[in-house]
Amino acid sequence: MAGIPDTFQIEAGSSIAAVLKQAPLNPLENRILLMHGLQLTRIQLITQDEQIIDAQQAQQLSALFRRRLQGEPIAYIVGQREFYGLQFEVxxxxxxxxxxxxxxxxxxxxxxxxxxxxxxxxxxxxxxxxxxxxxxxxxxxxxxxxxxxxxxxxxxxxxxxxxxxxxxxxxxxxxxxxxxxxxxxxxxxxxxxxxxxxxxxxxxxxxxxxxxxxxxxxxxxxxxxxxxxxxxxxxxxxxxxxxxxxxxxxxxxxxxxxxxxxxxxxxxxxxxxxxxxxxxxxxxxxxxxxxx
Structure with missing residues (x-):
């Protein structure tokens, strides 16, 4: 992905808000990966943005970001895509x-x-x-x-x-x-x-x-x-x-x-x-x- 690093390491102890601020993808993709990795809804991501990310979560999220930064479609990473108002497994x-x-x-x-x-x-x-x-x-x-x-x-x-x-x-x-x-x-x-x-x-x-x-x-x-x-x-x-x-x-x-x-x-x-x-x-x- 041109102009974007091919890896992003999330540190354990970081807050969701800090990760969102530092993450290198566009804001929508940053949110999608965090919602998927942390199993949070969009509202929860907003209201719980001071939540601290533990070591296991940091490792899992870093792997998700690495896959996207290496070009893998975000739909394959999260396993679904919206179409005609419905969420489809892909x-x-x-x-x-x-x-x-x-x-x-x-x-x-x-x-x-x-x-x-x-x-x-x-x-x-x-x-x-x-x-x-x-x-x-x-x-x-x-x-x-x-x-x-x-x-x-x-x-x-x-x-x-x-x-x-x-x-x-x-x-x-x-x-x-x-x-x-x-x-x-x-x-x-x-x-x-x-x-x-x-x-x-x-x-x-x-x-x-x-x-x-x-x-x-x-x-x-x-x-x-x-x-x-x-x-x-x-x-x-x-x-x-x-x-x-x-x-x-x-x-x-x-x-x-x-x-x-x-x-x-x-x-x-x-x-x-x-x-x-x-x-x-x-x-x-x-x-x-x-x-x-």
């Missing part, structure tokens, strides 16, 4: 959920039909491809408990994380979420869905960002297709017609410069109403279209 087996991906959840909720008597016998359903931590699927299911969710991932370790996140946020018997190990659509039978969402690997092989910042620590197979950045998106688009209901929507997150290419791929497969949507930074981040 491990190095899954990507860290990012705020811009909340757009994909918003769009899925906008494009799935409203619940009514017409759908009583035929449950409304959403498919999440490459679910990772389960953040997208769980956020959708938490917002719409009437939906039937299916979430796929090739990684068994990722599915284990997704399962724990589902158990944490979804009420048993209220929401249906099926987790399947699958290479894109391969584990599906003849199901059809109202909406398919995907946040696939879309970084071009050899992109310099893969060796910078948090991306160095995240699972590379979830970040890059090891090709032109569009191969996973092509596979998803090519296979979607078999699994979408008539009038169903395919919605995919992609790279900052890939919107036009993804729209062209959708149009080539005769998707209708093809369009792209901008994220909170004004970047076209999600593209999709209606099938049939």
């Amino acid at each position: 491990t190095p087996d899954v990507l860290i959920p990012r705020p811009e991906t909340e757009l994909l959840v918003d769009l899925a909720l906008q494009h799935v039909p409203a619940a009514d008597n017409q759908h009583t016998q035929n449950a409304l359903s959403v498919l999440d491809l490459g679910t990772g931590s389960g953040a997208i699927a769980v956020a959708i299911a938490h917002s719409r408990p009437d939906l039937k969710l299916t979430a796929l991932d090739l990684s068994a370790a990722a599915l284990a994380v997704a399962g724990r996140n589902a158990a944490r946020h979804l009420k048993p018997g209220q929401t249906t979420l099926q987790l399947l190990q699958s290479n894109w659509y391969s584990a599906l039978a003849d199901q059809r869905f109202d909406v398919i969402v995907a946040n696939p690997p879309y970084i071009v092989a050899g992109d310099s960002h893969l060796s910078q910042g948090d991306l160095r620590f995240e699972p590379q197979d979830a970040l890059t297709d090891h090709a032109d950045g569009l191969s996973a998106l092509r596979s998803i688009i090519d296979g979607a017609g078999r699994y979408l209901k008539d009038g169903g929507w395919l919605l995919m997150e992609h790279g900052y410069d890939q919107a036009a290419a993804v729209r062209a791929l959708l149009q080539a497969r005769q998707f209708e109403a093809v369009q792209s949507w901008a994220d909170i930074a004004g970047i076209e981040r999600v593209s999709g279209g209606r099938y049939g």
